Amino acid sequence: MVTENVSLLCYAAFQKQYDIIQSLTQVCDMGDWRFRKELDKALFFALCAEDRRMAHILLKDYEADPGRKHSSCGLHGAARRGFHDEIQLYIQKHEACPDTKDETSLTPVMYAMMLEAPRDWETIWFLFELGAKANILIGGWTYAQWAIQMEKYDLVPRPEEAARQARRDEIF
Incomplete structure (x- = not known):
């Protein structure tokens, strides 16, 4: 694993090193915005490592922001x-925007598209149900166009169907 661009805090979260997390949070300035941003990224890494316990600790004990904008965050990791x-x-209690973008402009829906079927669509639909918009463009492409690029052809019609349904719901 390449670690040269990953902070020690994020690496420790990914590696499930609880003692390192505790030590770092004791010696670092919890009010420093850079450290706060790293805590938020550590939440992302913990979830990517499927360590829900670490994610819970980062959220509850260290107040990581699960919806930080323009950065990989807990909502992206959960998706x-x-x-x-x-x-x-994260969306309902911590008011994370369901369409929050990371530093590369990916949304939680894009992260969910990386899952295997049928979990990919179940998670995407869940995000739509919680307020994610189906008609967002990422790099000028629709979710359907991204699905084609990712060779996830079963997903191609679904975001557009969800967007049409949302438009119908707005009318009524």
Whole structure:
């Protein structure tokens, strides 16, 4: 694993090194915005490593922001793993925007598209149900166009169907 661009905090979260997390949070300035941003990224890494316990500790004990904009955050990690409980918690309790973009402009829906079927669509639909918009463009492409690029042909019609349904719901 390449670690040269990953902070020690994020690496420790990914490697499930609870003692390192505790030590780092004791010696670092919890008010420093750079450290806060790294805590938020560590939440992403913990979820990518499927370590819900670490994610819970980072969220509750260290107040990581699961919806930080323009950075990989907990909502992205939860979507990448299809963790519906965390997705719902982050959006409803912590007010994370369901369309929040990371530093490369990927949304939680894009992270969910990386899951295997049928979990990919279940998680995407769950995000739509919680307020994610189906008609967002990422790099000028629709979710359907991204699905084609990712060779996930079963997903191609679904985001557009969800967008049409949302438009119908707005009318009525």
